[in-house]
Amino acid sequence: MVHLDFMNRRNLFIAGIVAFFVIVSLWIRLLPMLLSGGHTDILLMVGSDDPLYNLRQVEQLLANHFTYTWFDPMTLYPVGSTVYWGPLFIYISGFACLIAGAVTRPEIIGICLLVPPIMAAVTVVLMYYVGKICGDWKTGLLASGFTAVVSGQFFYRSLYGYFDHHIGEVLFSTLFCLIYIYILFSEREAKIDLKNFSTWKKTALLSGLAGIAYLLGLFLMPTIIVFALIVVIFTVIQFIISVYRNASGEYLLVANTIIFAIAIIGLLIFGFKSPTIDLSTYSIGHVYAYIALIAGTAVLYLLARYLKGKEKYYYPLSLVGLAVIFAGVLFVVSPQFFNQLISAAFQFFGQAPVTDTVQEARGWSMASAWSAFNYGLILMLGGILVILYNAFREDRPHEIFALVWSAVILYSTWQHVRYEYYLAINIALLSAICISFVIGLGWRDISRLARNIKPESKAEGSKEGADDRASKGRKQRKAQKKSTASATTSYLVLALLVITAGLGILFVYTSVSYSYVNASGNAISMNPDWRDSLVWMENNTPATGVNYYTIYDKNSFTYPNSSYGVMSWWDYGHMITYIAQRIPNANPFQAGVSGPDGSAAYFMATNESTANTILDHDGTRYVITDIEMDTGKFWAMATWFNTTAAAAPYQMTILVPGQTDSSSYQSALLNENAYYDTMISRLHNFDGSMATATAAYYVEYSDQSVTHVSYPVLTNAVAMNVSAAAARAAQYNQNAPAGYHADVLSSSIVLPITDVPALQHYRLVHESSTSVLTSNKTDVKYVKIFEYVKGAHIKGSGIIEVPLVTNTGRNFIYRQQSTNGEFVVPYSTTGNPYDVKATGKYQIEGAGTTFDVPESAVMQGLTIN
Known part of the structure; x- marks a missing residue:
């Protein structure tokens, strides 16, 4: 033994x-x-950001005999991206895949x-x-x-x-x-x-x-x-x-x-x-x-x-x-x-x-x-x-x-x-x-306390002399006093020990509970609308001419003529690279975001010609939007575009008094007129089509000089026709008390305050299946993909329109107001290679004149008549 x-x-x-x-x-x-x-x-x-790019690096490593790449032309078009972190994590993961025999993409993902x-x-x-x-x-x-x-x-x-x-x-x-x-x-x-x-x-x-x-x-x-x-x-x-x-x-x-x-x-x-x-x-x-x-x-x-x-x-x-x-x-x-x-x-x-x-x-x-x-x-x-x-x-x-x-x-x-x-x-x-x-501090006192409460070892019937009993009594009284002092110390230390141990138990319990909820609740998951849309992009858009797996030398690499960029917010750059195998103009390294030609400047542009100049500089062919860019991430794009003004020119956060308790407030986010003029709104909310203003809110509010809080406080709000609301706001502001204002605002992303002109060079080519805003007039999908085209020219005046049906079966009408006696239209009525198709011809309202627009005219910028 x-x-x-x-x-x-x-x-x-x-x-x-x-x-x-x-x-x-x-x-x-x-x-x-x-x-x-x-x-x-x-x-x-x-995870849909950096984890995807790391998976791409592992795939490249395995495809190139464990050669690590320091330059990647498959992101940040048209310059490519330099990898600034080290290879150790990728090598460890690559060796794990090699040992496990992982070859296919699902196998590589599973091991990594x-x-x-x-x-x-x-x-x-x-x-x-x-x-x-x-x-x-x-x-x-x-x-x-x-x-x-x-x-x-x-x-x-x-x-x-x-x-x-x-x-x-x-x-x-x-x-x-x-x-x-x-x-x-x-x-x-x-x-x-x-x-x-x-x-x-x-x-x-x-x-x-x-x-x-x-x-x-x-x-x-x-x-x-x-x-x-x-x-x-x-x-x-x-x-x-x-x-x-x-x-x-x-x-x-x-x-x-x-x-x-x-x-x-x-x-x-x-x-x-x-x-x-x-x-x-x-x-x-x-x-x-x-x-x-x-x-x-x-x-x-x-x-x-x-x-x-x-x-x-x-x-x-x-x-x-x-x-x-x-x-x-x-x-x-x-x-x-x-x-x-x-x-x-x-x-x-x-x-x-x-x-x-x-x-x-x-x-x-x-x-x-x-x-x-x-x-x-x-x-x-x-x-x-x-x-x-x-x-x-x-x-x-x-x-x-x-x-x-x-x-x-x-x-x-x-x-x-x-x-x-x-x-x-x-x-x-x-x-x-x-x-x-604390355990070390209290252990001796706890042991002493435990010894003090042990029973006496002698039996009751043992015989002792009177002197012995008297001597023992004196010793016991002294020991009792000493023991009382020790016990007091022990109880204090024991209390500290109990409190500390209790905090430790609470720390463990709360941490495990929080982590379990997150781990079992799909804390990390890819948006299926994005995944399906990018799979569609891989299968239905032209190849870029840049091989996904090849390692290129930065000093000698030049993009082929067939290459192009995909404009979206930086959050989605790695998804575009990994799933669609296309080249984003911006990526989650916060590259391609700022500056006059960055994605922030593009999506916040309120003039189509300005936006087009950015895409021309960046070599962009496709633009991808989603509802998050249009709403929750809008302030982020605005902040990258202008760190001082941020979202203030486009949206107003206003405090609304409670219905039952006027001393309590809830915040509400309302859109200014400038919001609807941005490229992200015109693309995602209106499919690039002309949008007509109908109803909005006439709003009266007091500013911070009156309320002494962070946001303006609503004092009055009425839903009404936009022209009437604008007139009423102008009248109020002429004689408004100091610190009080009136404005015309909208709570809906699809109800502009003024008419929004159509985009001439952008056509919807795909949208995801999930509807995020549905009414009898509106059906906004989660993800949309647009193609940037030269557009066909049609001579004429007034408003031209064409009926369309998307790949999800949604019907909408693209409408455009003429400029200088001409229309520049982005949709073809014949030869369209995409699933978003025209169901009829272009027609000028009131004129009865119709036009067929071939795909070649849209792509080459030809004149129809």
Whole structure:
């Protein structure tokens, strides 16, 4: 029989618990797959933005003998896009497909969607060791368990269906921090003589492993450099602490030098992919930064030695002076690199007006913070206090690093919610440190309390002498007083322990509940209308002449004459590339969005000639719209177009008093006249046809100068004819009291305030099946595809119209008012290759004249008569 001592039994227990956490982590993340039962189209389970592009990269990798592409002409037409992130995540996924024998698209998707949940499970294991170093085995188990169930972006980015490198960033950054923390823990008291390698051989070996871990993270994403920043901040703080504690700093000098020397060497071998010094790309800027980090550590070490024995405050004051001098010298010697550092810091830690239009880049609100981490936020604060308490008592550089790590990531998350996936690790660790500390604090008191309530061991009938009984009575009275004091202390600690444990239980329960609801409720799913529309585009539009799988060289590539772009909002760019295998003008890297020729300028254009100029510049042939661009995402497009005005010229948010309680308000979004003139409205709401104004709201309201709230407050509203409403508003505004106004607004996307002219160069060629707005006069579909054409010319005056039927069976009439005695019409009546077809000829109202328009006239801009 094999004897298992206590330590081995405990190790088996720990391994079993961590394995259980891994299973829980995988189970909750694989719920979408498990609940589908294999009956759902797997493509519909994939996130529709970055995950699709990562799948494209894996497909290219497998089709090109594991060659990674750094330039992609299948997006951002007409210039193509440079890939700025690293290949490691794609290589890992590609090797997984190779091992599994995945060849077809569904097989590749099935394997790739497993990679993020597995990476999250590996992170659960790593967190046991991170927690153990920062506390003990109990801290490790708690950190591991919390990591398995913590919700927020960490859970979402590792959920089955979200195939992206973010979870890989968390995995490899955690691996780096684990090894770095272990170096700080094990080497802080090492007696290092820099001239004797044998004294720092172990430090060098561990630092080499940390350098490799950092390099892996760098090969996955260049923004891993934020962890170099964390090392910088920690190193400065720790040297100051070491000076005040008369401790040595050789281990920090050795560790930082070796780690970032490996990063420099690895990056030099890897090669620079960007000619700039941008730290968000693989540029020489990284080398400059790592050299500065190594040199800075050496300066901190040498300054500490030089000032040894002098007043302690000399050291931090000297650091401030050196920092000012260094910044000044850097600004003079290399202003470009200085500005790049400032710019990189602002991009990572700051906000811009357009940031709010990108969901993952928005600032962190208290509501979203609580939704993500709930009671873990309270435990995090407790963990911070524990680390500060421990650091005050003794030198614990590993815990100081954990604190700096957490503080930097917390601040970055406050600025950009996407960094929740990093912060989840810190929440789990600090929560574990808090609970473990309280357990350690109260364990002795709890044991003492348990001993005090044990029954006496002697029987009642035992015989004792009078002196013995008197002596024993005195001892018992003294012990009772002492026990009462101890019991009081025990109860206080027990109360703290119960509260802390309760918070931990609530943290786990709330996180699991939130994650389960999201995982089982199709949190990640592709819109079927978009999927079907893009499949139609792949099968029914001309090929671009750019091969989907071929890897092209940026320096020698030129687009063929048959190529063209597809204009849509940037959210949908990767869907266009992956599903339709066409080339979007804008993509989810927020490229092709801003500027005079960006997608924002196009969809917000209120003049067709301006919009056409943009499409001509961008080489666009097709335009895709959807109801979200027309409504919920409209403000985002307006903000990208004009960060100052945003949606104000097009829409008004107004507070409406409650019907039963006039002191309560509800917000209502009403459209201004300019909204209906935008290209997105004219295309999606009216199919490019002329729209006539009929009814609207006459609205009276008080502005902020009167209400002292964020939005105007409605004082009167009447539905009426638009011309009567306009006249009444003009009359009211002539004599309106200060702060009061009248306007003509509309609550419906299909009821314009003034007549909207027809578009002459856009024809509907496909629409999806789902109706989002239906009435006896209107049927607006979810997704629509338009072709940008030259248009056929017809001489005449008045209003011309042609009846049409769409691929869904919807009937509508395209109408256009003549301009300078001519019509330019986008629909052909004969030879039309699409499923949206004319059911009759063009006819000028009141004239009885009809015209047949062949397809060639529409495509070549020919004159009919």
